[in-house]
Structure formats: structure tokens, C-alpha cells
Amino acid sequence: MAFAVARTRDEAQLYLELHPCPDCGETDAPWEQALVEIEGELASSWFAVCPGCAAEREYLFGLPARETPAQGWPTFGGPEPSEVLDAGQWLDVADRASADVPTDPAEAGKVLAVAQAAVTEVIKFVPAGADAVPADEFWTPEGLAVREVDPGRFRLERLLIARDLYGRLGREI
Structure with a gap:
């Protein structure tokens, strides 16, 4: 099992x-x-x-084959893509976090760290040499719904821009 x-x-x-x-x-x-x-x-x-x-x-x-060392907060995983959340669910996590950034700088930094880490998780679904997340990396109704709204958001170039933006905003706060 x-x-x-x-x-x-x-x-x-x-x-x-x-x-x-x-x-x-x-x-x-x-x-x-x-x-x-x-x-x-x-x-x-x-x-x-x-x-x-x-x-x-x-x-x-x-259980993971090897422990993922904590690299700050949050640490969702190592270099491999998630098995429990699909690419669309991860982008939805980033969207929800970035849509509700608090005014308190410390709290805002935490929320933006979640958004950045969630986009980083989406990027892990892009195979080496590919330019987007493949369709088979969306396996939940929630993830499929996110992809259906705008499949272009799962292009590697856009994901890298979003990840870097959340990181920059988090550092500036």
C-alpha cells in the first residue's frame, strides 16, 4: 500500500x-x-x-526517501515535485496568499514567503528543457480549475517572474 x-x-x-x-x-x-x-x-x-x-x-x-533540510520558512519540499498537491493547487495557494497581504510588515513578509514558496513548488512540475507545466501535473478538480482559467500562467517564464516578484516584495518590506 x-x-x-x-x-x-x-x-x-x-x-x-x-x-x-x-x-x-x-x-x-x-x-x-x-x-x-x-x-x-x-x-x-x-x-x-x-x-x-x-x-x-x-x-x-x-515518508520521503530522504529528509528535506529546512531552508527557511516555509519549507514545502526538496527538488522533486509534490505528490499531495498538484501544480494548480500550488498556484492557488500563491494567489490566495498574495491577494491578502497584511499591512503589518512582519506578517506581510510571512505571507509573501508563502506565495514565493508556493510558486517555487509549481516550477518543480516543469520538466527539464520544457517551457511549461505539462497537463498531466493537474490531477485534482481544484488544480484543473485554476489551470482552466489561464493556462498561460503555468509557463515557466511567467512562473519565474512571479516567484522573483514575491521574493523581492518580501525583502523590501
């Missing part, structure tokens, strides 16, 4: 934030993480009781 790998704690927590309770829609939960063995395979279990409806929720993620 293979589980999609959450490369880092930050990536797992983001995945959980993007998946509200299916019973009541609550987005916040007191998640507890543990290492578990299922059918002889180690996995990372994230468990919570929904504060909105008391439903028990659990997500299981595979």
Missing part, C-alpha cells in the same frame, strides 16, 4: 488546511502527528477530532 509522500511537515500541514472537514466544512482542527505502520509500511498519520462536528479525521502520508 503506497501513500502519497508529504515531503515536509509544512507541506502536510498545508494539505490539511486545504481539506476542510467533509461533514461540516470546519477548516481548523487540533492535528496530532504520529508515525504508524500499516501493512508493513511506515506512514505519517495526522489525526484530529473536528471541533465543529466531532468527526474523527485521519490522513496518511508516505
